[in-house]
Structure formats: structure tokens, C-alpha cells
Amino acid sequence: MSTRETAAVLIVSESDDLHAAAMEVTLREQHAIVPLRLDLRDFPREPGSFRLDEAGVERSLAGLDGLDGVRSVWWRRPHPSSVPSGVRADDNAYRQAECDGFVQGLLWSLGAQWVNDPGNDRIAHRKIVQLDTARRAGCAVPETLVTNDPDAARDFIEHRGDRVVFKRTGTSRAEFSETRLVGAADLDRLTGIRWAPTIFQRYIDPECDLRVVWVDGQEWAVRIDSRSGAGRVDSRLDTSVDFAPALLPAAVSKSLATLMGTLGLSFGVLDLRVGLDGEYYFLEVNPQGQFAYLEIKTGLPIFTSLANLLTHGDGSVSGW
Template identity: 80%
Template sequence: MTTRQGSVLIVSESDDLHAAAMQATLREQYGVATLRLDLRDFPRESGSFRLDGSATTRTLAGLPGLDDVRAVWWRRPHPSRVPAGVRADDDAYRQAECDAFAQGLLWSLPARWVNDPGHDRLAHRKIVQLDTARRTGCAIPETLITNDPGEAREFIENTAGRVVFKRTGTSRAEFAETRLVEPADLDRLGAIRWAPTIFQRYIDPECDLRVVWVDGQEWVVRIDSRAGAGRVDSRLDISVDFSPARLPAAVSKSLATLMGTLGLSFGVLDLRVGLDGMHYFLEVNPQGQFAYLEIKTGLPIFASLAGLLAHGDSAVPGW
């Protein structure tokens, strides 16, 4: 297979196992060199952008060859890490300047982006996801996102069946699993005033589906969530059976429209198949985890994403 010259840049944490595995896949299966960048290394290590009449030259955190990058995996970017000074206002100014420089330098690269940073940022907003999914034909559980304790209580009391609650944001704070609302939680609803929360009708599962979307290629994994402890939130329950699956054509079409509308070429989607047979959209993570899905099922997800980064084709021969 012939590919054009240039490397692939992976922007992520320095200890990210997904990034390391992608480096190996690109090297071994596609013969493509990679660069790794943890934005927390800047401004401790310097960067520069030089422009003249004929060319540009970029360096950032000691990385050479940025101008020859063919594709960027915007995997798990961090803000720059600016040491604390004496005045908070000065720290905020320096942080803003460093972030503006690093992001501008990278985002100006004429490369294939997975995902485009602007689309990635917008798609991380749960309200944007849910509203877009509804408009593109996905089934959505009845949902309320609010910081109003009274409205939350009314939703919980008037929803047919049980209700779950979960985070609205996607920061790297401590992982918070989706939980059923219990009677004791009603006495703590006042806390949502300072932390808007998602409340949804609980869907009793036939199974859960985790879909790794790679530029139109669907890698679907069925999770036997009824068999394990994770019937409410199956994301961390690896004790149950995982198996390759397929989506109904109508569901696949809706997800394709959703991802296209969000402008994402990559994402990990969580669906729940209810006892009523409906496929309910729960969320999409533009930087979602998927290595364990490949380990569990043998699906060639890394090869698919590496193909997209290497030459713009996510299809894997033989699959």
C-alpha cells in the first residue's frame, strides 16, 4: 500500500495506552511514523511559529517536523501547564496566552483531523448531543437536565418507572457512574443548584451496545448487561459477555446522520436496547475508550482508525 509522505501527530496524555497502541499499529501495519504531544509539556518546553512569504515553520514542546504532519488524532488534549505565580490574574493571563498559542499553532495545520477540534468541543456538550440525536431520528429516553431541585423532583415523581441521574459535563474529574435515584437522593436534590444534573427515565435493558464509529465504519459490540452488576451503567463491567453485533438499518442511518451533523469522524456511542426492542441513544464520546472492546471481541478497531489517519480509509480488508 502506497501512502503519501508525512507523519501522524497524536495529541494526548503521555501515559495514554490508546496512543501507544495506535503508534504501534501505524508503524507495523502502515509504515507511518508518529509524533506524540502532551500539551502539558508547553511552555516548559518552547514553541515557535514563523511565517514568511513562501512557507511556515512550527515547533512545539520540542517536536520537530510538525509542518509535515499528514493527520492529527485529537485524542485526549490537555491545556498547557503554566506554573503558578504570585497573582491569580497574572496566572490566568499567562494560561490564556499559552493556550491560544498552542491551539492556534496546531489548529492551523493543513492536516486530516480526527476529530476537528471545534466539532469535538461542541459535540462534548451533552445537551447538543441529545438534541441533535432527537432531530436525526434516534430514540431518546425522557430526559431533564436542570439545576432546579423542584423541577427535578417533579420529573422524578411523574416519570413512569424509575429514573437515573448522571453528570452533565465531560471534564476529567473523578469518574461518576450513572445511578438510579433512590429515596434518600430526594433529600439531597438541593445540591444540584451548583451542579446541573441529567435525569433520565431508566430503560430496563435487553442489552447494551457500544459502537465505535470510524468515518462511517461501525464497530458494534453487544454487552450482556442483564447478566452483570452493571445493568444501570455497563461501561466498567467487563465481567459479562462481549460479542460483535450489527445495527438495524434504520438505527445505523440515524447514527450516520447524527455523526455527520456533529461533524465527527470518530466517536464511541453508547446505546441501550430496551425490553421493548427500541435502540435508545444515551451518549457519544468523541474521545471514548475502545481498546478493551478490541481485546474482548477481536474487532480490528485500531487498524480501522489507523487506516483513516494514514490514508483516509477506515475499511479493513476481510471485515
């Protein structure tokens, strides 16, 4: 094996994340690598240190040694460090800021390949950034309004000849939030968006949906027959329909490559919708999206592709 293939891999995620567990198995079986696993919630309950002297630097965090040998990091689903609450809110904020500053500085100073770079990952999570970048990259994007102004939202909805969907502007680990069509009852609740800016978007009646796992230029596209199931509005709501490997038109692939390059992402899960007009519409990209079910349903070697990227910097898979 090359130096890259024998280099240590660090996975930063929740301790119970099934994707991280599956990647650990893939790395062990296909590359003879036992990756380091880190859940940032273990700090500061478990100690960490950064030491710099004439001999160089030495890092440890939450009981993990060997961080200085890490050459590749999967920034999968990082939590903030878990700081116990005290009596004063100001003290809590101070301790949280100090712990976050320490953890982020220690990890982000690693001279490693990042999947994804934490700064790029954070910016790319912002859906307005995604939508505008996709537009500039040549992707078709449904007409969209993101606002906390109830009057602007009502005007957008009432003056559209087509139906309109609404969805979250931000992301969090809160309860799953589906994309929904605006109904009469929703119009009566528009004043609530003053405190929660919302995305309103022209509804695209689907021929099908596509979920594309992007691994540093390698596209793993899956066609989802959402038109035939309960997921016609949101394809995530029905996994009982047909899933099949797909190929993207060259022009669409080129636009996605421009989009991901501009966002600085080497990994992401993109949602596209093919309209009845034959257009491929960009909906969003999740830099930490779920994809295990796509491999289970189609047999596409997505975990192998990502493991190859983490170990030797190339997400291609022989024979595919």
C-alpha cells in the same frame, strides 16, 4: 505507498495514554509510520515557535520538529498547556490564555485531516447538544430533563411511572462518575443540583447494551450482556459479562450516520441500550471514548480501522 500513507501522523494526548501507545504501535507495524506524539502539558516548559516569512511557515512545539509535514492529527485527549502558578491570579490567567492561544493557533492552523476537528469535538462533548441532535437524527432518546432546579427535578422524578437515573452534564478528567438510579436518599439531596446541573433520564430496563465505535462511517458494534451482570444500570461497571460483535439494524445505522455527520465527527464511541421493548435508545457519544477493551474482548480490528483512517482517509478494513 501513496502520499497519504507516507504522510506524518500527529497524536495529541496524555503521555501515558494507553490508546495512544497502542495506535503508535499499530501505525508503525501496519503502515511503517512513526507518529509524532504531543502532550500539551510539556508546553511552555519546552519551547515552541511559529515563523512566517517569504519562504512559508515553520512550526515547532514542545521539542517537536516536523509539524509542518503533518497531514493527519488524532485529537485524542488533549490537555491544556501547563503554566506554573505565580503570585497573582490575574497573571496566571493571562499566561494561561497566551499559552493556550499560541498552542491552539499553531496546531489548528495545520492543513491536516483532524480526527476529530477540535471545534466540532468540543461542541459534541456537550451532552445537551448530543441529545437534541440525536432526537432530530431519528434516534430514540429516553425522556430526559437537564436542570439545576430542584423543584423541576423532583417533579420529573415523582411523576414518572418508571425509575429514573441521574448522571453528569459535563465531562472532565475528575473521578469516574457512574450513572445511578435515583433513590430515596438522593431526593433529600436535590438542593445540591443548584450548583451542579444534572441529567435525569427515564431508566431503560435493558435487553442488552451496545457500544459502537464509529470510524468515519465504519461501525464497530459490540453487544454487552449487561442484563446478566452488575452493569445493568451502567454497562461500564462490569466487563466480566459477555461481549460479542453485533450488527445494527439499517434504520439505526442511518440515524447514527445522520447524528455523527451533523456533529461533524469522524470518530466517536456511542452508547446505545436495547430496551425490553426492542427499541434502540441513544444514550451518549464520547468523541474521545475508550475502545481498546472492546477490541481485546471481541477481536474486532478497531485500531487497524482508525489507523487506516489516519493514514489514507478510509476506516474500512479488508475482509471485514
